[in-house]
Amino acid sequence: MALFFIAPVLIGFGIFYLYPAIRGFWWSLTDYSLLAEPEFIGLENYANVLQDPEFWNSMAVTFAYVLINVGSQTIIALVLAALMHRLTRSVVLRTTLLLPWLVPNVTVALIWLWLLDTNLGFINKVIESMGLDAVGFFTNPSFTIPTISLINTWAYVGYTALLFYAGMLQIPQDTYEAAAIDGAGEFRTFFRITLPLLRPILALVLVVSLIGSFQIFDTIAVTTKGGPVNASRVIYYYIYQQAFTYFDMGYAATMAILLVLILGVLTFIQLRLLRASESQIA
Amino acid sequence: MKRNTALRLAGITTAGIVLAMTAGCSAAGGDDGGAVTLDYWLWDDAQLPAYQQCADEFTEANPDIQVEITQYGWGEYWTNLATQIAAGSAPDVWVNQASYYPQFVADKQIEDLQPFLDEDDSAVDFDAYVPGLSDIWVVDGARYGLPKDWDTIGLVVNKQAIADAGLDEASLQDLTWNPDDGGTFEEAIAKLTVDQAGRHGDDPAFDKDNVAVYGFLPEWADGSAGQNLWGNLAQSNGFTYSDVNPFGTEFNFDSPELVETIDWISSLQAKGYAPPFDQQSTLSRLEVLQSGAGAMTSMGSFNQLMFKDVAADYVFAALPTGPEGRKSAINGLSDAMYAGGEHKDQAWEWIKYLASGDCQSVVGETGVIFPADTAASEASVAARAELGLDASVFLSYSEEEDGTFLIPISYNGAEMNQIVQDAIQSVALGTAEAEAALTDANAKVNALFE
Incomplete structure (x- = not known):
């Protein structure tokens, strides 16, 4: 009976996750142009990927993106959540954050x-009206990744803040009362009570947003298409290019498999460091 | 209890969806009796009405063959096509482009049309086409498409800017260029550039850091052909892409003629005549031109109709004459037949009709593109003239010997595009020297063919 109930999920998992993953692994061992039949070539793709400077560049670009995106998003979301938790519990405000x-x-x-367009964008008009030079947010290689990271921080910070807020609501109110009686200020309360007791949620949110952040593709595809030169060619975009522009599905699958390995290791380290499975709320 | 029902429902729905998906696949394959429906794909929505008319007329003449046209934007077109080919359900006939078709040939996904031609040798009048277009699609005696349309490159200049600069419109039709001092082309660009104090680029007091109108808007995202700008200038400076074209295997992207050309285009930024690469708009050059932030740019004949509502404000001119003459890239399209298709004879009839003067003149009369058929091209020029757009410059290159050159057609085209474009953009950005970047890129390109 239990099996019957989990069957829909299991079937879905099998068809949409397990089978494609196995197929992807098989492709990573082949020379497959998408247009002709795959041809087994062993580990050749892996050797080529590891020697490909573009692969390492795209990994570096992705790491920079993830660092700025997850870093800024987590900090801003924590502040927003703490404000919502301690200052106001207005539903309107929470909804607005989520917009x-x-x-x-x-x-x-x-x-x-x-x-943000250099010639016609509103923000650059404002910058220029202050007597400064226009900034090529998407065209200057040192600005592209920070720009795209912060755009996505803007888009996701409300959602992350809401998760933190839900986590904070689980923290027993009496710990805050005890802290207030002991004369702890807001900052001390935040660092000594909120943050440590939020740790399991923090770990979960970090892992989920890290994985999500690694999957950055759509913003790049719409704005810079990996450019200028290769300054924003993140790993997902490079995988996409190899598969559907260069018709090298085998090579693309290899990079995808390597990305799974890297993400697996990162997740493991994070969960270990943050001791996610232990909670101090008894 | 309620929850159980909901779960069961979810299970049944999932199973239903899976069944429906498998059923959908088998239903698509069937067709009834003699009537055949051909799938035809194209990417340009502006051409859709004309080809729909062709399809209707075709079905009128061949009642047993219906043609269903599907249009995808350029961005999705090739990915969708690749996925459909991988799934074995690609359209019977699709519009092919010169730099994409070698991949389909290499993977044996498009049909050789020569056997059909051999059986039906009066089917196509090759003399009716603009010279050079039909050979693009021939590889080792096999023919992978019939010519559909073609395009060349010209200059577009804002008339008001010409008047402000004190230039003569007629003089712009006959510019000269060289990589050393830029010739009269650079002089015109300088005059068209205006700084915020209203001084022109040739004024010694010109402030290159505060430019209001840039004299020229270069295209830097231009693949390995430089079809929209650098390829034309480099060719007029004596550059050739490869040992042979089409299907070259040894490339010359490190040649001094190209290096000089890229250096010259890049130098326009330093002089304040062109927007710095890292501060250019993410919008297209033509949009920037129409916004008034630029005075002149190069553009393909396929974009001319973008100016139909402002025809009186712009003048079209031929590319400048370089040390080796005036040269424009020529690019062509064709219709390809899917090798895995079920109705090849009917597909051949459709392709033949698409390549005929009948269909091409329908398309030509809309003025959207230049059909491969010479008479239909002239009809297209006439249609544009009625809108106030002078298209004669785009045709002028074929009057001169070697006035046009073919963009590179080779295997590994997509990788090549990225490698060369990255190298040229790094020069534009100032992060690399042209010679070093292009030598490196050329080595990478040649390595693709080892």
Whole structure:
């Protein structure tokens, strides 16, 4: 009976996750142009990928993106959640924070593409009216990745803040009362009570947003297409290019498999460091 | 209890969806009796009405063959096509482009049309086409498409900017260029550039850090052909892409003629005549031109109709004459037949009709593109003239000997595009020297063919 109830999920998992994953692994061992039949070539793809400077560049670009995106998103979300938790519990405010998250990613990217355009964008007009030079947010290689990271921080920070907020609501109110009686200020309360007791949620949110952040694709595809040169060619975009522009599905599958390995290791380290399975709330 | 029902329902729905999906696959394959429906794909929505008319007329003449046209934007077109080919259900006939077709040939996904031609040798009048277009699609005696349309490159200049610069419109039709001082082309660009104080680029007091109108908007995202700008200038400076074209295997992207050309285009930024690469708009050059932030740019004949509502404000001119003459890239399209298709004879009839003067003149009369058929091309020029757009410059290159050159057609085209474009953009950005970047890129390109 139990099996019957989990069957829908199990079937879905099998068809949409397990089978494609196995197929992807098989492709990574082949020379497969997508147009002709795959041809087994052993580990050749793996050797080539590891020697491909573009692969390492795209990994570095992705790491930079993840660092800025997850870093800024987590800090801002924590602050917002703490404010919601300690200052106001207005439902209107919470909903407003969530609005950017409700906008489709492609729309978000297009809106910012227009706002930040060097010649016609509103933001650059403001910058120029202050007597400064226009900034090529998407065209200057040192700005592209920070720009795209912060756009997605803008889009996701409300959602992350809401998760933290839900976590904070689980922290027993009496710990805060005890802290208040002991004369702890807001900052001390945050660092000594909220943060440590939030740790399991923090770990979960970090792992989920890290994995999500590694999957950055749509904003890049809409705004810079990996450019200028290769300054924003993140790993997902490079995988996509190899598979569907260069018709090298085998090579693309190899990079995808390597990405799974890297993400697996990162997740393991994170969970270990944050001791996610232990909670201090008894 | 309620929850149980919901779960069961979910299970049944999932099973239903899976069944429906498998059923959908088998239903698509069947057809009834003699009537055949051909799938035809194209990417340009502006051409859709004309080809729909062709399809209707074709079905009128061949009642047993229906044609169903599907249009995808350029961005999705090739990915969708690849996925459909991988699934074995690609359209019977699709519009093919010169730099994409070698991959389909290499993977044996498109049909050789020569056997059909041999059986039906009066089917196509090759003399009716603009010279050079039909050979693009021939590989080792096999023919992978019949010519559909073609395009060349010209200059578009804002008339008001010409007047402000004190230039003569007629003089722009006959510019000269060289990589050393840029010739009269650079002089015109300088005059068209205006700084925020209203001084022109040739004024010694010109402030290159505060430019209001850029004299020229270069295209830097231009693949391995430089079809929209650098390829034309480099060719007029004596550059050739490869040992042979089509299907070259040894490339010359490190040649001094190309290095000089890229250096010259890049130098326009330093002089304040072109927007710095890292501060250019993410919008297309033509949009920037129409916004008034630029005075002149190069563009393909396929984009001319973008100016139909502002025809009186712009003038079209031929590319400048370089040390080796005036040269424009020529690119062509064709219709390809899917090798895995079920109705090849009917597909051949459709392809033949698409390549005929009948269908091409329908398309030509809309003025959207230049059909491969010479008479239909002239009809297209006439249609544009009625809109106030002078298209004669795009045709002028074929009057001169070697006035046009073919964009590179070879295997590994997509990788090549990225490698060369990255190298040229790094020069534009100032992060690399042209010679070093292009030598490196050329080595990578040649390594693709080892």
